[in-house]
Amino acid sequence: xxxxxxxxxxxxxxxxxxxVEVLELASLGxxxxxxxxxxxxSGPLKILGYGEPVLIRYRLHGEERRAVxxxxxANQFGHERRADRAANMILSYDCFNDLPRHVRALDVGxxxxxxxxxxxxxxxVFLLTDYAEGQIYAEDLKRMVATGSASADDLExxxxxxxxxxxxxxxxxxxxxxxxxxxxxxxxSGEGIAGLIDSYPPGYALAPAAWLEHxxxxxxxxxxxxxxxxxxxAQIHGDFHPFxxxxxxxxxxxxxxxxxxxxxxxxxxxxxxAINYLFFSLQRSGALAAPFEELWTIFWQTYLAHTxxxxxxxxxxxxxxxxxxxxxSPLWYNVADNVRRSLFRFIExxxxxxxxxxGEVQAYLM
Numbered sequence: 508x509x510x511x512x513x514x515x516x517x518x519x520x521x522x523x524x525x526x527v528e529v530l531e532l533a534s535l536g537x538x539x540x541x542x543x544x545x546x547x548x549s550g551p552l553k554i555l556g557y558g559e560p561v562l563i564r565y566r567l568h569g570e571e572r573r574a575v576x577x578x579x580x581a582n583q584f585g586h587e588r589r590a591d592r593a594a595n596m597i598l599s600y601d602c603f604n605d606l607p608r609h610v611r612a613l614d615v616g617x618x619x620x621x622x623x624x625x626x627x628x629x630x631x632v633f634l635l636t637d638y639a640e641g642q643i644y645a646e647d648l649k650r651m652v653a654t655g656s657a658s659a660d661d662l663e664x665x666x667x668x669x670x671x672x673x674x675x676x677x678x679x680x681x682x683x684x685x686x687x688x689x690x691x692x693x694x695x696s697g698e699g700i701a702g703l704i705d706s707y708p709p710g711y712a713l714a715p716a717a718w719l720e721h722x723x724x725x726x727x728x729x730x731x732x733x734x735x736x737x738x739x740x741a742q743i744h745g746d747f748h749p750f751x752x753x754x755x756x757x758x759x760x761x762x763x764x765x766x767x768x769x770x771x772x773x774x775x776x777x778x779x780x781a782i783n784y785l786f787f788s789l790q791r792s793g794a795l796a797a798p799f800e801e802l803w804t805i806f807w808q809t810y811l812a813h814t815x816x817x818x819x820x821x822x823x824x825x826x827x828x829x830x831x832x833x834x835x836s837p838l839w840y841n842v843a844d845n846v847r848r849s850l851f852r853f854i855e856x857x858x859x860x861x862x863x864x865x866g867e868v869q870a871y872l873m
Contacts, residue, residue, distance in 0.1 A: 515529050515576075534562075576633055595766055597632065599766040665805045665806045666809050675741075675742050690772070700825070807865040835847045
């Protein structure tokens with residue numbers, strides 16, 4: 508679909524209650540955004556397609572500003588129907604502004620194929636957010652894979668992320684039905700464990716159908732155990748991984764894409780970040796080794812020291828398994844088979860591990 512700058516200007520003018528001039532539209536799907544002082548292009552201002560965030564440079568009251576327009580493409584992870592995609596965007600709009608350090612949501616509306624952007628009937632739902640400066644945290648981890656070393660800033664960033672989670676997870680809510688809903692989403696939704704298992708290619712040699720069925724069956728028992736702990740319901744991000752964290756200078760960061768709901772199990776956030784220290788280390792060393800072992804240790808020790816949440820180690824297993832299924836998937840990541848095999852062994856061990864020990868990762872990989 509074509510995004511018409513004139514219609515976008517009309518929409519933004521209505522939203523802000525003052526004339527808005529759109530200066531440039533650019534895909535954020537891979538290319539770096541243009542600098543704020545870049546000159547507007549001479550050709551038509553338009554962009555095609557759903558599912559790619561679009562950077563909008565615009566002028567309001569003589570001041571140049573930036574925003575991002577998000578859409579979602581249909582996919583097999585619970586986004587097959589327009590209603591699925593609309594729900595995701597509306598949930599994002601409802602959640603973004605309640606979480607400290609998260610990029611701000613401005614509006615949610617519809618891209619109408621017949622013309623104007625308007626706020627729901629026909630068309631795909633979009634989300635408008637502020638633009639956030641910074642570098643994706645995953646770039647730090649990629650650099651450490653290449654260099655084999657971590658700076659003092661790298662260690663402090665791991666600590667800062669754990670401290671942030673320990674702070675937001677202190678906000679609790681007494682609503683057992685909401686905790687159970689979160690667990691259903693994690694275990695049974697298109698973006699959750701069931702959706703990931705369904706997405707593995709038929710006949711995939713490294714994860715045969717019988718083994719995936721075994722994993723899914725064992726996880727049903729884990730869900731039953733977690734349902735006994737509704738008191739753990741807490742404020743969460745819900746997708747706290749390195750591609751959703753933008754670091755500025757030092758330990759200053761902004762978060763993106765809080766789109767799975769504001770309340771849930773703290774283990775969700777902890778596992779989403781921690782598994783990536785293991786994942787990037789496996790790519791470099793085939794094990795949890797320097798420099799990622801230090802990041803892993805700092806992250807876990809900092810979080811546990813500041814929360815005292817020892818029960819976390821009895822409920823984190825299915826969340827680590829969920830994230831391991833993501834990063835081991837041939838649909839999501841292009842990594843060597845030995846990395847995937849290590850992750851599948853990790854999953855197998857955790858299924859039968861009643862108390863997770865962050866210091867015993869090497870044993871879980873054997």
